[in-house]
Amino acid sequence: MDDNKRPLYLPFAGPAILEAPLINKGSAFSEEERIFFNLEGLVPYAIETIEEQASRAYDQFRSFNNDLDKHIYLRNIQDTNETLFYRLVQNNISEMMPIIYTPTVGLACERFSKNYRRNRGLFISYPNKDRIDDILNNSTRQKVKIIVVTDGERILGLGDQGIGGMGIPIGKLSLYTSCGGISPAYTLPITLDVGTDNPQLLEDPMYMGWRHPRIGGEEYAEFIEAFMQAVHVRWPDTLIQFEDFAQKNAMPILERYKDRYCCFNDDIQGTAAVAVGSLLAACKAAGTELNQQRIAFLGAGSAGCGIAEAIVAQMVSEGISDEQARTQVCMVDRWGLLLDNMPNLLPFQQKLAQKCTNIQNWSNFSDNISLLDVVNNAKPTVLIGVSGVPGLFTEEIIRAMHSHCARPIIFPLSNPTSRVEATPKDILHWTSGQALVATGSPFEPVVVDGETYEIAQCNNSFIFPGIGLGVLASGARHVSDAMLMASSRALAECSPLAIDGSGPLLPKLEDIHAVSKHIAFAVGKVAVEQGLTLPMSDEILQQSIEGNFWSPEYRRYKRTSF
Template structure:
């Protein structure tokens, strides 16, 4: 007979003996399979240490090794060859048992690209964070992998690969299959909250635009990333004292995340009084082809509003190249530089110093994951700018010491926003995810930073922050009339009643009379 606390001590000792982060991730996932209560209690007790192991950045490494290290399945694979049996597969679950689904097709996992069927690992990791941070019942959530093939040659040639060994299907087949899956989910789980996760940039935006008005759905890579970056930026603006509408924003990496962040900042500029076109004029977006300009052919529709005039670069020095980050920085003098490019070291000393020469407090967010793909390290940025830069990162970094002073480094971790959003939605049974609900979550996150020198709360505060975001989101949903559950009790009590705790339930003997 052992108490949960005694089991915790043994589990932590076993965890500590693991050779590296990947082995620690494998150990924790094995514990998840065997003792769910102990698993969540362990990582909750050591959230600062274990969050990077069970989620980013180690989750990416674990996904790359998923087929090699496979132990036990978790979640559902909806494979294209089984497209005529989707309803039959989903019928294994009762409609009232599932509140939340994380759905992926694994085309663009973190910063490591197409991981095929191995991508189920990101759906599982997201659901772990929902429970860890917001207390959503783990037995009422479902990770789903849409297996439509993979274009990753290493996986196709790997004899241990667990997925459908086939190149990704055509666009027409793909969208028809996704529609089949979504219709089946809507029919089976009409009140479910569905999160899109790590879809390719074109499909991610397309799915969100197509389905967000017909079901309660959310894309963490677009909306979640944008909300967290916006919250950090709101706090940075409090330090600089310069209104957002006066800033020039350069987004380096105009994909799903980068454009999602740009959209959030653009909307905030509109709220501050700029008209639509004037707000767009404050942005410069760069992708693999360089500065996004209007003379491109087949420009992605979500980038088009941000495209600069093709004649704008004609005024630059002839030696400057609009495909090079340094030349763009030299010519446009950005005050906010955001990296979502996964180009390691892109924000080098010359780029940072060129930017800092024209702004007193440069705001620099190298947000790419994992650590090996970050555009710059906070230590370098702080030293290069003599401590003037305001920095937030995508991966976890330690605070920086420079000339005897410590500079806090906040992590723009989506775990700061999506668990609380899900908690609020599930608590009030919201029918949609509205712009107002996202705004409420963003503002609550920004206001949750008690240390005014930090741009975002620390990971250790995740549970409190998630609960407060849940209350703000549920309150906004009720106010907008999109909540099916509008309680007589106060919203705080409603949200608290939906928080699951990792404790053992007592067993009691039943006196059943003999027949």
């Protein structure tokens, strides 16, 4: 029986119901419910449907003049009536996703302490490290199935935001529900408050976090270990998503825990999965294979290297050797092209550094081999930006790339929009509309020579909700590399441009539910094949996906005794 059709039995009444966002209906309580739950007089007389409520809320939303105010307004609805919030967002997903998440969430994180209104999620501070179990028990969510956790050190491209980084787990989990159908009752945002090295926050009298320089080393590692163990004891089957940890911590944490617990890092693995899915779609649209591409990266941090490793794995699955695949990938950072003779390369960079012997015939470059040098010598067919520095994809670089590649694939993925390496408008004009473009943040369609090009948003929201749904539906104990690769291929299968030869590279957000279910099935099927969950047929897996997919509809309430 559909859960939304079964009554929910509540042991409390009166104002307490109106103050519980998971069960509050506002003006939609029926006459019977108002009588039995002592709500008469606490809400206006008219009984409304959720669509009538959403219509009013949308009119109010449109009355605000800037995106931050719209974000604050939506967050207020979320903290008052979660069912209405998700109905409103799902009704207007394309318009509201940039408000509840990137790019607006970045500004919300910067102003988190100034705009703070009501608690949501958990703040676990280092001075309370011996009471993590108690803090988890204080959560208002008892059946937690997905946690998004950050330590706030590398929020988008904005750097250390301290506890202001909580805006990211809140926003990410909003998308798990809006896009992936995960019930909000099963989600929990967590911020690990380990101090901040942002002097503006330390000196801000309104900053609400622990006023202390960030801890590091053994203290930090022990704190993370205590947190992971405590979560596993409290909710042993929970999926943990790491979000916006600094480069120096992100990969070590992932490597330490990915085989112990059900967890993944969205910045590394989610970004890689959506990028590979987008690349597979672009290659199909261009009539080629991924293993035939030459790829240049601008940005060799954990996110960029995570994407590169996923691309190498996909190339190998298409039939070339690992060694050959790595010769086709060039990583460029602030010091130029990564080479195997460079000192101080991070462990995850070393395998992606080009051998000096591979470039001995290159010409016209200085000691530090620039991106332009790479474009002129390696002649890449794919250019991916994850640098967080705006404007680095210059006209000279793009035109040089187009001179040797008729349909270059160019992905400036840095967030937010103020950090993008080049705008789609510039890229398409410099390539006479021939480039296949995807960005990390939303951009308006571009008109070139009278033709309109829709810009695909290569956003993780196309991937992580489906991964989460697939893990929940299958009961997977871990998130494997094969499951992530399956999510990429499933996303590519949903590309309008690859399927029909027209339209955007990635699906429209209005189709996100179907996309998430398709990805969830692919992810769950691999989990079953790898023995990461109990055996189940395709039919049972599909039924589990549908059964776990929550819709924002009000349930009937019945009164029960305490």
